[in-house]
Amino acid sequence: MTAAHAVPALRHDWTLEEVNALFARPFADLIYQAQSAHRAHFDARDVQLSTLLSIKTGACPEDCAYCPQSVRFDTGLEREALLPVEQVRGAAQRARAAGATRFCMGAAWRSPKDKDLDAVIKMVQAVKDEGLETCVTLGMLKARQAEQLKSAGLDYYNHNLDTSPEYYEQIITTRTYQDRLDTLGHVRDAGLKVCCGGIIGMGEASGDRAEMLRQLANLPEHPQSVPINNLVQVEGTPLAGIESIDELDFVRTIAVAKIMMPASYVRLAAGRETMSEATQTLCFLAGVNSIFYGDQLLTTTNPAHLKDLALLDKLGMRPEATPKYSDIGPGETPSAERAPQAARV
Numbered sequence: 001m002t003a004a005h006a007v008p009a010l011r012h013d014w015t016l017e018e019v020n021a022l023f024a025r026p027f028a029d030l031i032y033q034a035q036s037a038h039r040a041h042f043d044a045r046d047v048q049l050s051t052l053l054s055i056k057t058g059a060c061p062e063d064c065a066y067c068p069q070s071v072r073f074d075t076g077l078e079r080e081a082l083l084p085v086e087q088v089r090g091a092a093q094r095a096r097a098a099g100a101t102r103f104c105m106g107a108a109w110r111s112p113k114d115k116d117l118d119a120v121i122k123m124v125q126a127v128k129d130e131g132l133e134t135c136v137t138l139g140m141l142k143a144r145q146a147e148q149l150k151s152a153g154l155d156y157y158n159h160n161l162d163t164s165p166e167y168y169e170q171i172i173t174t175r176t177y178q179d180r181l182d183t184l185g186h187v188r189d190a191g192l193k194v195c196c197g198g199i200i201g202m203g204e205a206s207g208d209r210a211e212m213l214r215q216l217a218n219l220p221e222h223p224q225s226v227p228i229n230n231l232v233q234v235e236g237t238p239l240a241g242i243e244s245i246d247e248l249d250f251v252r253t254i255a256v257a258k259i260m261m262p263a264s265y266v267r268l269a270a271g272r273e274t275m276s277e278a279t280q281t282l283c284f285l286a287g288v289n290s291i292f293y294g295d296q297l298l299t300t301t302n303p304a305h306l307k308d309l310a311l312l313d314k315l316g317m318r319p320e321a322t323p324k325y326s327d328i329g330p331g332e333t334p335s336a337e338r339a340p341q342a343a344r345v
């Protein structure tokens with residue numbers, strides 16, 4: 001490879017001015033830069049498919065203003081106890097049969113109790129047995145808990161920064177930004193892969209989006225997965241009725257994330273159901289290479305999975321067959337060619 005084609009080193013020293021300058025670039029230049037950065041690290045046809053399952057729903061003591069699962073807001077959500085492991089295994093089998101390669105389990109906890117963690121570990125092992133990468137999101141973790149999850153074979157831990165440190169206090173008062181950074185440190189130190197991103201469309205300023213991305217990219221390692229959620233507005237939460245973000249500003253955020261963290265999966269996460277196929281396509285051009293795949297997110301709905309497969313097909317894209325960063329051998333890798341089932345994922 002000549003010097004002219006050398007892949008630039010990953011950076012962890014972004015200034016806010018530099019990030020704001022990226023946001024201010026002409027749209028076509030920004031997309032071109034993001035797609036070029038993406039192609040230096042990934043096959044641009046591939047899209048990683050992650051299926052979500054809520055393993056413990058509702059009655060969460062935290063006050064995250066976006067979240068339908070907080071006990072403090074009346075969203076009409078029925079609370080559910082921790083699911084039995086065999087129910088989780090069944091959902092993982094359906095996800096795999098439909099072509100997902102990663103299975104993400106979410107619990108509405110501030111932090112897991114030790115007996116909860118034992119139950120989650122059994123779920124992780126069951127999902128791994130089905131040949132899927134595993135991800136869990138359980139709230140704040142202690143160092144020892146992160147190590148236990150790593151020993152159990154967990155691949156990814158999801159814990160989002162959600163927004164900039166400055167805007168954070170408008171959104172959550174029951175735990176601090178530093179609490180989040182501490183959990184991310186424990187997860188990283190345990191050798192787990194990190195899934196960490198945020199939410200756009202919560203009334204934040206463009207500078208808050210830039211600062212959130214700066215925080216993510218300046219972590220000691222780039223999170224291997226960066227989910228960018230477009231706020232799903234749920235009646236009863238404090239953020240219901242807020243003005244939605246301009247879709248092109250959302251695409252810009254994706255492009256800047258990819259330029260700053262080019263070797264990471266950037267996931268177009270929650271909020272696709274109200275997004276046109278044209279905007280989703282712009283997100284792919286801006287370097288998105290992961291989506292939540294399955295008819296359900298945690299407590300809200302997602303586009304039908306067959307509709308997603310049809311969109312990928314229309315764009316000449318395809319479900320990623322071999323996950324990057326994975327320790328699943330090629331022989332065990334779920335096949336993208338497996339016929340997707342019509343059943344609900």
Ligand code: SAM
Pocket residue numbers: 060066067068106107108109110137138139140159160162198199229230231232233234270298
């Ligand atoms: N309770 C754990 C925690 O908060 O760390 C794990 C589950 S929580 C639902 C995981 C993430 O989902 C949140 O950090 C937030 O980024 C995202 N999320 C929750 N509600 C959302 C909504 N209405 N729209 C978009 N993203 C949302």
Ligand code: DTB
Pocket residue numbers: 052068104106137158160197198227228229232269270297298299300301
């Ligand atoms: C993430 O960044 N988004 C997911 C996942 N990580 C756990 C959650 C989205 C939740 C959307 C609202 C709901 O369905 O409850």
Ligand code: SF4
Pocket residue numbers: 060061062063064067068069070107108109110139
């Ligand atoms: Fe609880 Fe997580 Fe929802 Fe916050 S985002 S209220 S911690 S489930």
